[in-house]
Amino acid sequence: MTPRRSLATLIVLALAVVGTGPAPAAEKTLTIGLLGPLSGGAASYGVELQRGAEMRTDEINKAGGLKIGGDVYKIKLVAYDHKAQAAEAATATNKLVFQDKVKYIIGNAVGATCNAAQTITEPNNVMFAFVCWGTANLAPEKPYSFRSILSQWELAEPFYHWIKENHPKIKRVAVISPNDTSGKDTNTAVVKALKALGFEVTADEYYERGTKDFYPVLTKILAQKPDMLDVAAAPPGEAGLILKQAMELGFTGAKGWTAGINPFTIISVAGREAAEGVWSPANINVKSEHVSPAVRKFGEVYEKRYGEVAGVIAVGNYAAFDVITQAMRRAGSVEPDKVLEVLTRERFETVWGSLVIGGKETYGIDRQFLYPLIISEIRGGKVVDLAQVLPAALKKK
Amino acid sequence: MSIELLIQAALNGFGLAVVYILVALGLTLIFSILDIINFAHGEFYMLGGFVTYYAFAVFGVNYFLTLVLAVLVVGAAGVLAERVVFRHLRGKTLNAFIVSLGLLWVLQASAQLSFGVLDKSVGSAVSGIVRVFGLIISRERLVVIVTACVLMAALYVFLKFTRTGQAMRAVAQDPDAAALQGVNIEAVSALGFGVGCALAGAAGALLAPVFAVSPTMGALPVVKAFIIIIVGGMGSLPGAVLGGLLLGAVEGIGTLFMTSAAVNMLGFLIVIAILLVRPRGLFGVA
Numbered sequence: 066m067t068p069r070r071s072l073a074t075l076i077v078l079a080l081a082v083v084g085t086g087p088a089p090a091a092e093k094t095l096t097i098g099l100l101g102p103l104s105g106g107a108a109s110y111g112v113e114l115q116r117g118a119e120m121r122t123d124e125i126n127k128a129g130g131l132k133i134g135g136d137v138y139k140i141k142l143v144a145y146d147h148k149a150q151a152a153e154a155a156t157a158t159n160k161l162v163f164q165d166k167v168k169y170i171i172g173n174a175v176g177a178t179c180n181a182a183q184t185i186t187e188p189n190n191v192m193f194a195f196v197c198w199g200t201a202n203l204a205p206e207k208p209y210s211f212r213s214i215l216s217q218w219e220l221a222e223p224f225y226h227w228i229k230e231n232h233p234k235i236k237r238v239a240v241i242s243p244n245d246t247s248g249k250d251t252n253t254a255v256v257k258a259l260k261a262l263g264f265e266v267t268a269d270e271y272y273e274r275g276t277k278d279f280y281p282v283l284t285k286i287l288a289q290k291p292d293m294l295d296v297a298a299a300p301p302g303e304a305g306l307i308l309k310q311a312m313e314l315g316f317t318g319a320k321g322w323t324a325g326i327n328p329f330t331i332i333s334v335a336g337r338e339a340a341e342g343v344w345s346p347a348n349i350n351v352k353s354e355h356v357s358p359a360v361r362k363f364g365e366v367y368e369k370r371y372g373e374v375a376g377v378i379a380v381g382n383y384a385a386f387d388v389i390t391q392a393m394r395r396a397g398s399v400e401p402d403k404v405l406e407v408l409t410r411e412r413f414e415t416v417w418g419s420l421v422i423g424g425k426e427t428y429g430i431d432r433q434f435l436y437p438l439i440i441s442e443i444r445g446g447k448v449v450d451l452a453q454v455l456p457a458a459l460k461k462k
Numbered sequence: 463m464s465i466e467l468l469i470q471a472a473l474n475g476f477g478l479a480v481v482y483i484l485v486a487l488g489l490t491l492i493f494s495i496l497d498i499i500n501f502a503h504g505e506f507y508m509l510g511g512f513v514t515y516y517a518f519a520v521f522g523v524n525y526f527l528t529l530v531l532a533v534l535v536v537g538a539a540g541v542l543a544e545r546v547v548f549r550h551l552r553g554k555t556l557n558a559f560i561v562s563l564g565l566l567w568v569l570q571a572s573a574q575l576s577f578g579v580l581d582k583s584v585g586s587a588v589s590g591i592v593r594v595f596g597l598i599i600s601r602e603r604l605v606v607i608v609t610a611c612v613l614m615a616a617l618y619v620f621l622k623f624t625r626t627g628q629a630m631r632a633v634a635q636d637p638d639a640a641a642l643q644g645v646n647i648e649a650v651s652a653l654g655f656g657v658g659c660a661l662a663g664a665a666g667a668l669l670a671p672v673f674a675v676s677p678t679m680g681a682l683p684v685v686k687a688f689i690i691i692i693v694g695g696m697g698s699l700p701g702a703v704l705g706g707l708l709l710g711a712v713e714g715i716g717t718l719f720m721t722s723a724a725v726n727m728l729g730f731l732i733v734i735a736i737l738l739v740r741p742r743g744l745f746g747v748a
Contacts, residue, residue: 108579281717302581
């Protein structure tokens with residue numbers, strides 16, 4: 066080989082080496098769908114769902130995107146309003162899956178809309194991390210579905226266990242929820258926990274969503290003279306009206322809200338006096354000493370951005386988004402099947418603290434996010450945290 | 463079950479009924495004068511609620527002054543709707559029906575954009591409860607019942623004894639004959655639509671402190687109002703009063719014996735039965 070040919074060979078080799086070096090990461094777009102009631106009676110849920118997801122989306126995009134394998138993904142959030150109506154939820158899910166071609170959907174709100182969405186997400190292998198309390202929403206035949214917030218099955222037993230220990234005079238409890246999947250499932254879980262713990266259930270009552278006047282049903286409930294009234298799965302606006310009207314009808318007993326979230330709406334609607342003393346295992350005070358520094362920081366950013374105090378749904382959906390994107394990174398893929406495998410196998414550090422996915426004993430499959438719950442009380446128009454308790458399923462993990 | 467409980471339930475039902483009746487009276491008044499079934503009627507109820515929210519809760523205007531303001535604002539909105547939209551659809555029942563559905567969505571979406579989607583608490587105008595012979599009613603609801611009864615009486619006097627009211631009744635009975643007698647049909651139609659909407663606005667304003675206000679708050683009362691006017695007879699004012707009392711009694715007392723879903727179903731079963739047995743309703747004219 067002549068020196069000239071050797072030099073040429075070296076140049077070609079050098080170019081080849083440069084050419085086969087690490088390629089610049091290709092920037093792609095990962096579209097994630099958001100479903101929620103952005104209008105209507107349950108809009109307070111939807112607004113929080115959207116804000117929680119928006120905050121995580123913006124954080125990822127501002128940090129340069131989501132690095133998965135050799136690719137960098139910018140996250141695009143596409144949100145649709147289902148007004149907490151099943152038919153609207155089916156339409157919106159169809160749009161997300163077939164028009165926007167998403168492989169991941171987060172959000173939701175109530176059991177009926179969750180059922181409707183799952184009829185589309187499951188057959189199309191679309192991962193669906195939802196916030197709703199329907200028991201049947203998690204099942205072995207629904208492997209792509211996850212619940213990203215504690216449900217009535219994780220909340221009711223430790224909640225009433227705490228009440229029994231700390232307020233032993235409470236013996237007779239009345240429970241009221243909306244007449245739909247979320248309501249029925251919540252009352253079922255609460256009544257089961259109450260009976261198992263030796264309480265007497267004086268009423269297991271339902272009302273139609275959208276009801277404003279609760280005098281008729283409360284007259285029936287209060288005639289049984291319960292020690293405690295649990296507005297179990299009532300959304301904040303309706304729960305506020307129930308408590309306000311119960312007070313007007315002379316009820317002075319203890320008040321609970323097993324699946325209750327967004328306490329500030331209940332205070333606003335019921336008024337301070339009627340909302341005073343409401344216990345809940347599902348609320349969160351993002352400013353409390355019981356929550357992690359990460360939740361407190363999330364709460365500060367949220368309040369600065371939206372001018373309102375973050376509720377548990379916002380935190381939950383933020384965490385859901387975070388867990389899914391962490392799982393994508395670890396899986397090195399955005400394919401739901403590969404992400405699914407990581408999700409169910411590993412532990413994730415989130416705003417909730419260390420989070421695992423379990424629930425097989427209740428649902429037949431590990432698809433329930435598990436993290437510590439905080440029992441809180443509304444006191445003087447504020448939410449005061451009383452205790453941190455572990456759901457039974459998490460204790461076993 | 464004690465008598466006391468039954469009477470309390472009946473009282474609860476009566477409290478509901480008077481407000482439903484106000485909404486239904488407006489709906490049936492509009493139908494009788496313009497022959498229009500206004501599906502957007504609930505949105506005028508909602509508008510009354512928001513006038514109360516802003517005047518009373520935000521700007522601190524006196525509650526009773528707020529009620530007057532809500533009646534005037536919503537009445538004016540009704541006159542505007544008649545002049546801009548419904549006047550041109552007189553006699554075109556199907557077109558008016560579709561347009562009123564469209565107006566419903568336009569007003570509701572506009573309210574969502576303008577006022578937000580969340581429930582807004584108005585706060586109590588009067589607080590405390592009244593106990594009489596073991597029966598309980600809040601002062602707030604007592605104000606609603608009394609004011610609604612006063613408004614109904616005022617409507618009766620207006621329609622029965624004033625020249626304008628008599629003109630409205632004449633147009634409702636026979637517009638052509640009324641026109642031949644010199645009644646200005648267009649002015650009466652606009653006024654009738656305005657009065658009808660003002661009644662819905664008054665109901666919304668009365669209930670705003672009792673419940674909360676939201677852009678979708680008109681959906682339920684308008685459904686109840688339709689049940690009432692079908693039972694009582696389309697276009698019949700006494701029918702609307704009777705239908706309202708009947709529905710209030712069914713809802714108030716029925717809840718003691720059955721679930722809320724069954725009570726709601728019962729209301730519609732009564733409508734079906736009335737339509738089958740007496741299609742013109744209890745007081746309707748064939």
